[in-house]
Amino acid sequence: xxxxxxxxxxxxxxASLSLEQQQTIGDGHQxxxxxxxxxxxxxxxxxxxxxxxxxxxxxxxxxxxxxxxxFAETKEFMxxxxxxxxxxxxxxxELASELPDASIDGLALEIRPVMFSAGxxx
Amino acid sequence: xxxxxxEDLLRAHAPQVLAALLRRYGAGQLDVCEDAVxxxxxxxxxxxxxDGRPDDPFAWLLTSAxxxxxxxxxxxxxxxxxxxxYAELWQPLADASTVHAxxxxxxxxxxxxxxxxxxxxxTLTLRAVAGLTTAQIxxxxxxxxxxxxxxxxxxxxxxxxxxxxxxxxxxxxDRLDQVLDVIYVMFTEGHTSxxxxxxxDIRLSDxxxxxxxxxxxxxxxxxxxxxxxSLMILTDARRAARTDxxxxxxxxxxxxxxxxxxxxxxxxxxxxxESLTRGTPGPYAIQAAIAALHDEAPSTETxxxxxxxxxxxxxxxxxxxxxxxxxxxxxxxxxxGPEAGLSTIDALVDLGRITxxxxxxxVRAHLLERAGRTAEAIEEYRDAAQRTLSIPERDYLTxxxxxxxx
Numbered sequence: 001x002x003x004x005x006x007x008x009x010x011x012x013x014x015a016s017l018s019l020e021q022q023q024t025i026g027d028g029h030q031x032x033x034x035x036x037x038x039x040x041x042x043x044x045x046x047x048x049x050x051x052x053x054x055x056x057x058x059x060x061x062x063x064x065x066x067x068x069x070x071f072a073e074t075k076e077f078m079x080x081x082x083x084x085x086x087x088x089x090x091x092x093x094e095l096a097s098e099l100p101d102a103s104i105d106g107l108a109l110e111i112r113p114v115m116f117s118a119g120x121x122x
Numbered sequence: 123x124x125x126x127x128x129e130d131l132l133r134a135h136a137p138q139v140l141a142a143l144l145r146r147y148g149a150g151q152l153d154v155c156e157d158a159v160x161x162x163x164x165x166x167x168x169x170x171x172x173d174g175r176p177d178d179p180f181a182w183l184l185t186s187a188x189x190x191x192x193x194x195x196x197x198x199x200x201x202x203x204x205x206x207x208y209a210e211l212w213q214p215l216a217d218a219s220t221v222h223a224x225x226x227x228x229x230x231x232x233x234x235x236x237x238x239x240x241x242x243x244x245t246l247t248l249r250a251v252a253g254l255t256t257a258q259i260x261x262x263x264x265x266x267x268x269x270x271x272x273x274x275x276x277x278x279x280x281x282x283x284x285x286x287x288x289x290x291x292x293x294x295x296d297r298l299d300q301v302l303d304v305i306y307v308m309f310t311e312g313h314t315s316x317x318x319x320x321x322x323d324i325r326l327s328d329x330x331x332x333x334x335x336x337x338x339x340x341x342x343x344x345x346x347x348x349x350x351x352s353l354m355i356l357t358d359a360r361r362a363a364r365t366d367x368x369x370x371x372x373x374x375x376x377x378x379x380x381x382x383x384x385x386x387x388x389x390x391x392x393x394x395x396e397s398l399t400r401g402t403p404g405p406y407a408i409q410a411a412i413a414a415l416h417d418e419a420p421s422t423e424t425x426x427x428x429x430x431x432x433x434x435x436x437x438x439x440x441x442x443x444x445x446x447x448x449x450x451x452x453x454x455x456x457x458x459g460p461e462a463g464l465s466t467i468d469a470l471v472d473l474g475r476i477t478x479x480x481x482x483x484x485v486r487a488h489l490l491e492r493a494g495r496t497a498e499a500i501e502e503y504r505d506a507a508q509r510t511l512s513i514p515e516r517d518y519l520t521x522x523x524x525x526x527x528x
Contacts (some may be wrong), residue, residue: 115513117264118264
């Protein structure tokens with residue numbers, strides 16, 4: 001089953017991290033990618049730019065209009081994702097829990113099953 | 123992938139050649155043996171159209187694959203002498219009589235190695251026994267080829283580390299339960315693809331039925347094998363009526379029964395009837411009997427619901443599987459009215475025996491609709507639609523809710 005692990009990030013929390021903490025997070029993600037690639041569970045991952053670089057296209061009077069983003073008016077925003085192929089939801093949760101983000105207050109991982117896929121590499 | 127007329131023939135022989143090689147070399151050599159078989163198949167693709175199909179295609183393939191194994195052994199310097207001596211001792215290669223009809227079953231049992239996860243078992247079976255390419259399997263699962271390749275190599279490594287040799291079969295029924303389960307998983311994944319836009323990926327279900335036939339051929343007296351084969355054919359017989367032109371699901375009671383494959387139903391029913399004289403039915407045979415009653419009835423009204431209800435009770439008793447009870451609630455509603463079905467479900471939920479909220483919501487929605495409790499039915503349809511990961515199913519449930527609203 002395919003699961004998306006969305007990394008939710010709070011820019012204030014990220015800014016308050018020490019250099020060592022940032023290094024630990026970077027190393028943790030490297031190790032996670034190596035591991036899930038080895039097990040064949042990794043499909044893809046992408047990291048996204050900051051909210052300040054985000055635009056939103058939404059309807060205004062039935063016509064598309066571009067405004068500054070992000071979409072939701074919250075402190076947290078989506079910083080990136082992992083797309084995995086795992087045996088079960090339990091396994092997706094287990095893997096998400098191993099990500100360094102899972103051990104930092106103020107960050108969170110959202111796990112959602114994939115309902116449909118299409119594209120050049122599926 | 124080419125579609126030469128010999129394709130089916132090659133696909134049918136490939137697992138037997140592979141099994142014959144594995145018997146010689148042990149399951150730990152799965153990688154090497156598989157390569158040899160692939161090379162032999164390629165050679166056949168090249169040479170048969172030019173030279174004509176050999177009189178004994180199986181012997182040709184076995185000889186060709188075995189030559190490649192010997193080539194490989196010769197190139198292995200460390201083991202050269204020992205392996206060559208071993209190779210000399212082999213019986214004549216093209217002797218088809220040394221090959222037993224149950225080679226494919228042996229291979230199936232190998233793929234259903236208990237050390238592997240169910241997903242790995244199914245993937246390896248599709249590759250080694252059904253003879254699908256990595257690309258075909260990847261397409262069926264909407265996954266990248268690299269992921270399927272990883273799954274296959276992980277599965278092979280799992281078999282290797284669990285013991286280089288496949289444990290000798292303890293008897294004809296050895297590991298048969300796992301084999302049947304793997305085939306059924308393959309079938310259901312093809313029949314009601316659990317996610318995606320296509321409600322029925324024909325290839326996987328066809329493969330499952332082909333393998334089911336194979337096992338049944340070798341184990342004609344095994345009731346559950348016959349039951350599973352019959353169940354798959356009976357379910358598959360309704361394929362043309364299951365969806366409309368846009369791919370939307372059509373429920374059983376609204377299907378155009380003239381589209382059901384009558385020949386298939388007749389065949390499956392006779393397989394089932396014959397097997398039931400041989401022993402006690404298990405879960406597959408009971409489910410096949412239920413499917414047969416559905417398939418034989420000209421309409422929902424004339425369906426033998428009391429007997430279906432009795433079979434569901436037997437299934438529940440045999441398997442203790444709450445899903446059987448949930449499905450039985452539909453039969454209960456047909457016999458004793460929708461409120462009776464609903465109270466059966468409520469009792470199940472109260473006991474905490476069912477955790478599949480989606481199935482509960484979908485079944486409750488139908489029964490509530492039939493009971494005339496429209497508002498509650500709409501709510502349950504919407505709830506079920508939100509919980510499913512199948513797009514056709516979601517659209518069906520949403521359409522059902524809309525219809526009640528208007």
